[in-house]
Amino acid sequence: MGDIKMDASDLIDDLIAKLTDWRGVTFTNIRKIIRDADPEIVEEWKWMGTPVWSHDGIVCVANAFKDKVKLTFYEGASLPDPDKLFNNGLEGKKWRTIDFFKDDKINERSLAILIQSAVNHNHSKAKTAIKTRGTRSTVKNKSAK
Numbered sequence: 001m002g003d004i005k006m007d008a009s010d011l012i013d014d015l016i017a018k019l020t021d022w023r024g025v026t027f028t029n030i031r032k033i034i035r036d037a038d039p040e041i042v043e044e045w046k047w048m049g050t051p052v053w054s055h056d057g058i059v060c061v062a063n064a065f066k067d068k069v070k071l072t073f074y075e076g077a078s079l080p081d082p083d084k085l086f087n088n089g090l091e092g093k094k095w096r097t098i099d100f101f102k103d104d105k106i107n108e109r110s111l112a113i114l115i116q117s118a119v120n121h122n123h124s125k126a127k128t129a130i131k132t133r134g135t136r137s138t139v140k141n142k143s144a145k
Contacts, residue, residue: 019064027069033111034053034060038119055119056119057074059073070098071098072095073098076095076096
């Protein structure tokens with residue numbers, strides 16, 4: 001019997017299926033909000049078991065712990081958070097997190113806006129990186145292929 005390689009979305013499905021308590025429900029809801037907020041977002045499986053959502057760079061990472069589901073925004077310190085969703089990692093220079101505990105209600109609208117802000121932040125960083133590379137290096141890279 002050969003090994004069956006699962007793609008990232010299948011691995012995330014499997015992870016959620018194994019979370020048979022409130023964490024599975026919370027994880028499912030968070031995932032749906034992320035995917036609805038940006039239909040072009042890419043699901044990835046990194047660091048030997050961590051669901052990651054990316055669009056022009058990492059947007060967020062989710063982990064289930066014994067007492068919480070943690071949603072970490074890679075560039076969270078650079079994002080506006082008018083509804084004060086971030087409730088952990090507030091002193092960090094880059095990351096910000098939202099810890100969801102049992103019986104917490106997810107502010108779907110605010111979370112979707114935060115996801116979209118993270119994607120927009122990544123877009124602006126990607127555009128800046130393209131501009132700073134300049135025409136000469138872009139042409140050089142294309143002709144090297």
